[in-house]
Amino acid sequence: MLTRACRLSPCSHPLRRNLTNASLFSQQLNFRFTMPTSKPQPDAHSKVLILGAGNFGSCLAEHLGDSEHRVFLWAREADLVKHFNLHHKNLKYLPEHNFSKNITAVGPDLPDGDFINEMDVLLFAIPTQFLRANLTILNRSLKDKTKLPLLIFVNKGIEIGTDALTLEIIADTCGAGVAKAATFISGPSFAKEIVRRRPTSVSVASFTEGEAVKTSDLFHQPHFRCYTGTDPIGIELSGALKNVYAIAAGMSDGLGYENNTRAMIITRGLAEMTCIGTAYGASPLTFLGLAGVGDLFLTCSSSSSRNYTVGYRLGQGESLQTIISTLGSVAEGVSTAKGVKRIIDKLGVHAPIAAEVYEVLYNDKETKRAVRDLMDLPASRELDLPPTAGEPARQLMEKLGLSSG
Numbered sequence: 106m107l108t109r110a111c112r113l114s115p116c117s118h119p120l121r122r123n124l125t126n127a128s129l130f131s132q133q134l135n136f137r138f139t140m141p142t143s144k145p146q147p148d149a150h151s152k153v154l155i156l157g158a159g160n161f162g163s164c165l166a167e168h169l170g171d172s173e174h175r176v177f178l179w180a181r182e183a184d185l186v187k188h189f190n191l192h193h194k195n196l197k198y199l200p201e202h203n204f205s206k207n208i209t210a211v212g213p214d215l216p217d218g219d220f221i222n223e224m225d226v227l228l229f230a231i232p233t234q235f236l237r238a239n240l241t242i243l244n245r246s247l248k249d250k251t252k253l254p255l256l257i258f259v260n261k262g263i264e265i266g267t268d269a270l271t272l273e274i275i276a277d278t279c280g281a282g283v284a285k286a287a288t289f290i291s292g293p294s295f296a297k298e299i300v301r302r303r304p305t306s307v308s309v310a311s312f313t314e315g316e317a318v319k320t321s322d323l324f325h326q327p328h329f330r331c332y333t334g335t336d337p338i339g340i341e342l343s344g345a346l347k348n349v350y351a352i353a354a355g356m357s358d359g360l361g362y363e364n365n366t367r368a369m370i371i372t373r374g375l376a377e378m379t380c381i382g383t384a385y386g387a388s389p390l391t392f393l394g395l396a397g398v399g400d401l402f403l404t405c406s407s408s409s410s411r412n413y414t415v416g417y418r419l420g421q422g423e424s425l426q427t428i429i430s431t432l433g434s435v436a437e438g439v440s441t442a443k444g445v446k447r448i449i450d451k452l453g454v455h456a457p458i459a460a461e462v463y464e465v466l467y468n469d470k471e472t473k474r475a476v477r478d479l480m481d482l483p484a485s486r487e488l489d490l491p492p493t494a495g496e497p498a499r500q501l502m503e504k505l506g507l508s509s510g
């Protein structure tokens with residue numbers, strides 16, 4: 106079979122133990138810590154600032170504009186700001202769409218402190234690799250950290266160089282209190298389908314159910330459902346990891362392999378994601394949700410996915426450099442593959458598909474050779490979840506002041 110995936114020290118009833126640990130852990134959290142919360146539930150006419158006017162930021166601006174919120178969309182591109190306000194169009198990222206008149210573009214400089222402090226909601230749609238620099242500037246504007254706006258993050262990646270999840274980037278730049286209040290949206294949600302009001306569902310997670318519910322209520326519409334949870338680390342890992350497997354699936358299709366191979370990559374990819382997440386300290390169940398298998402399935406099976414497209418073009422023989430310079434949009438899996446490789450090496454999780462994607466992207470390994478090496482792995486058991494050692498999550502929780510030990 107394809108992999109000897111995810112083998113750490115065997116344990117007798119790993120799933121049961123992981124579930125027990127996860128639920129005990131969240132009970133301890135709710136019981137032992139006073140969690141920071143944002144201002145009360147944003148009402149029907151809230152002021153929302155969306156940071157990042159790419160495909161997803163502008164799509165979510167449109168989504169919230171539907172609900173008659175006062176929506177501001179920050180773009181770092183001066184021409185985009187000017188054209189958007191004149192014509193309600195985003196020519197660079199969603200050129201076909203006519204945007205709601207409830208949206209005002211702002212930029213190219215980040216808004217100042219007075220403006221930021223008037224907002225009920227700050228939604229970050231900035232790719233992971235640029236988040237730290239922008240949060241560092243924004244932090245200076247967050248005057249009263251006991252009255253935070255609702256803070257929502259939608260990026261799906263791991264930071265190069267630090268291997269940090271977004272929670273850690275927020276803690277480093279704005280402090281642990283801000284990170285603890287953050288909410289994450291992730292799940293199968295192509296921007297261009299949301300602006301066409303196609304029925305869509307996502308996962309929404311925060312450390313407290315209350316914050317997640319505020320975000321869910323804000324986003325809920327007849328064509329858009331949110332499912333809440335309290336495993337933000339698992340939700341973040343799901344979104345970041347699926348991008349790497351979408352590259353693998355695209356590669357396989359680009360090489361001319363067919364449905365069996367793609368199904369194998371999706372299924373073994375889910376097994377790898379679950380093992381990596383569990384070893385990291387997330388709940389294995391999170392990977393069975395919309396942010397996990399839902400988004401994995403979407404991006405591994407559609408040419409609308411930028412990550413799938415990168416893989417497909419690699420499989421067709423194009424160089425990574427050419428693909429990146431002509432993609433016109435971000436494919437978070439390319440940078441995230443670096444962090445994933447370091448995380449699996451550090452945790453000792455056997456995740457051969459992720460490792461082969463890294464080899465193709467960064468060590469010039471031929472795509473065909475990568476597939477052959479995966480198929481040559483010795484036969485293995487289908488799934489042995491690692492014990493919930495969870496050292497990275499434990500360290501992160503400690504950094505956030507949420508250590509339970």
Ligand SMILES: NC(=O)c1ccc[n+]([C@@H]2O[C@H](COP(=O)([O-])OP(=O)(O)OC[C@H]3O[C@@H](n4cnc5c(N)ncnc54)[C@H](O)[C@@H]3O)[C@@H](O)[C@H]2O)c1
Nearest residue numbers: 157158159160161162230232235260261294295296434435
């Ligand atoms: N497009 C989708 O369907 C979708 C869906 C869910 C989540 N996401 C996630 O949302 C995030 C944004 O993706 P996108 O699709 O909007 O990307 P995009 O490629 O459409 O746009 C890129 C965005 O990054 C901004 N940017 C570039 N350099 C920057 C810098 N130095 N500082 C700040 N911003 C900079 C651009 O101005 C633009 O707003 C990604 O993490 C992506 O994984 C995207």
Ligand SMILES: O=P(O)(O)OC[C@H](O)CO
Nearest residue numbers: 292293294295410411412
């Ligand atoms: O185009 P991709 O591959 O970045 O995928 C976009 C979203 O993550 C889909 O949910």
